[in-house]
Amino acid sequence: MPLVEVTLSEGRDPAAIRALIHEVHAAVERSLGSPAQSIRVIVREVPRTHWAAGDQTLAERDEASRGG
Numbered sequence: 001m002p003l004v005e006v007t008l009s010e011g012r013d014p015a016a017i018r019a020l021i022h023e024v025h026a027a028v029e030r031s032l033g034s035p036a037q038s039i040r041v042i043v044r045e046v047p048r049t050h051w052a053a054g055d056q057t058l059a060e061r062d063e064a065s066r067g068g
Contacts, residue, residue: 003040010045
């Protein structure tokens with residue numbers, strides 16, 4: 001049973017996440033030949049205040065890019 005976990009910063013449209021799930025599922029089914037019902041996809045959304053690159057959270061980077 002393949003399990004794929006995708007971690008994203010939160011804020012994407014639910015339709016975009018649904019499309020991602022569909023595409024990941026299709027890729028696993030195609031590449032591994034796994035039965036469709038055995039494939040699991042988990043999407044985790046992390047608040048931008050809880051995700052850092054370097055010593056700056058993504059929320060801080062957003063603020064800096066807006067000139068704040």
